Amino acid sequence: MSTDQAERPSEFPPQQQEPPGSTAAMTPTPDHGERSYRGSGRMTGLRTLITGGDSGIGRAVAIAFAREGADVAITHLPEEADDAESTVALVTEAGRRGVAYAADLRTQEACADVVNRAVSELGGLDVLVNNAGYQMAREGGIESISPQRLDRIMKTNLYALFWMTQAVLPHLQAGGCILNNSSIQAYDPSVSLLDYAATKAAINNATVNLAAELGPRGIRVNAVAPGPIWTPLQPATQPEEKVTKFGQDTPLGRAGQPAEVAPAFVFLASPGDASYVSGTVLGVTGGKPVF
Incomplete structure (x- = not known):
């Protein structure tokens, strides 16, 4: 379900973009x-909503869900409309309903x-x-984390998860599930990503707590913890010298591709394959430990 090994580079050309x-x-x-x-019909008829589904891991999950038989709604920032349109086109090509909503999720409304x-x-x-x-890598110490930066990271990564x-809870029936995107940063944090890593550790805790709370309702809650994955977030938030070596510090010696993460979400979303899996954080890290 992924590309040939030769198409997975261990080094990237120098490049940078403006966020996102x-x-x-x-x-x-x-x-x-x-x-x-x-796909093999593991999610036939399911109705799914993926935040940040326009690119990267979100796009890969949208493609996989659609090809497994699910209808897919995604959210994206207004400036990501072109990527979102491409994702929806891939969902509809799979014969499923696809819709996209431009939204900044930093408000409960x-x-x-x-x-x-x-x-x-x-x-x-x-x-x-x-x-x-x-996320946004920083060059200074903790003193360089402005209130505005901290507010953006906390609200996007953590507050939005709660909101x-x-x-969604009033609409989920028994058998439904919630999946959260964590990170290897929750276990092996980079100093330059202190604030981002803190949100990912909190997401792990929230996942376990929600699984305990919602289990009696028949709702499963799990998370996936990706390692270094080649997405627009990297050239948009990392200096060029880090981008060129991105992922080389993993035991597999390279960054992962979004297509290599999506099957983990499919497994956890599948009511047949993961019906007794809840409160778990599944690592897709290129060999970095998740414990």
């Missing part, structure tokens, strides 16, 4: 599974609005994927 970054401007273009992912719109357009929801995230979950 664009897929089309990346060299090489990430593999989201466009040519490689083959925005989160509630996209959930309500997805419920209305898809006829309900069965799976929520809290994938939207923001999206609150909004």
Whole structure:
């Protein structure tokens, strides 16, 4: 379900973008599974909502969900409309319904609005994927973390997870699930990503707590912790010298592709494969330990 090993580089050309970054401007273009992912009906008829589904891991998950038989709604920032349009096109090419909502999820009202719109357009929801995230490497010490930066990272990565979950719960029936996007940064944090890493550690804790709270309702809650994955977030938030060596510090010696992360989300979302899996953080890290 992924590309040939030769298409997975261990080194990238120097490149930088302005946040949030664009897929089309990346060299090489990430593999989201466009040519490689083959579904087997594991999510037939499910209605799914993926935040930050326009590019990177979110796009790969949208493609995989659609090819497994699910309808897919995604959210994206207004400036990511081109990427979002491409993702929706890939969903509809798979024969499923695809919709996209431009929304900044840093307010409770925005989160509630996209959930309500997805419920209305898809006829309900069965799976929520809290994938939207923001990071920015810093060069200074903790003193360089401004209130504005901290507010953006905390609200995008953590507050939105709580608000999206609150909004979706009235619509989830027993058998539904919530999936959160964590990170290797929760276990092996980079000094330059202190604030981002802190949100990912909090997401792990929230995942376990929500699994305990929602289990009696028959709702499963899990997370995926990706390692270094080649997405627009990297050239948009890292200096060029780090981009060129991105992922080389893993035991596998390279960055992962979004298509290599999506199957973990499919497994956890599948009511047949993961019906007894809840409260778990599944690592897709190129060999870095997740414990």
